Amino acid sequence: MNTFYLKVIAADRIFHNGRCESLILPTLDGMVGVLANHENMVIAVVEGDIKIRMEDGNEINAVVGLGFFEMVNNRARLLVQTAEKPEExxxxxxxxxxxxxxxxxxxxxxxxxxxxxxxxxxxxxxxxxxxxxxx
The missing domain is CATH 1.20.5.440 (ATP synthase delta/epsilon subunit, C-terminal domain)
Structure with a gap:
């Protein structure tokens, strides 16, 4: 499957940095799914849970705070106040x-x-x- 580069940056750390197959994130209009070669966009992110599907099929689940998501040329950046895995x-x-x-x-x-x-x-x-x- 096609992949894209994703960097998730929280205020206190870089939460994720690498390639993935998909990302599901909470926005003002509901949950948004992003796949490789998605159109360029910038959207506001609200508090909620995200799901990152990695190249190997594993998933990373996390809770994020308010922020923004940007997709440009198959490279995505998620800038949020906080990002935590459930075990954290x-x-x-x-x-x-x-x-x-x-x-x-x-x-x-x-x-x-x-x-x-x-x-x-x-x-x-x-x-x-x-x-x-x-x-």
Missing amino acids: IDIRRAQEAQERAQERLRQQQSIREHYHTQATLSRAMNRLKVSRKYK
Whole structure:
């Protein structure tokens, strides 16, 4: 099968760097699949899980934060705030973050604080979902 070059860059590290057959990622309009020789594009990425199918058929599953995806000349770059494999997720920490965010939502907040708390809750819930799904 045809492959393309993919580099996944998180704020703290290069998560993946190599060739792959396909990539499925979360966008504002839903999940998007990318194969080799896909048309050039730039799209916004939302928090969610990605699936990278490698040349050898193995899959890498991960949870990513907000970012952007770019495909140009069969070379793809995914720039995200965070990228974690399910086994890297600290489940206890994610549960505690979820509980703190739920408690903050029950309290009166400014609109800005409310949206920040919702984003924190969404991130924690997504990390928990991915850790349970792939373990």
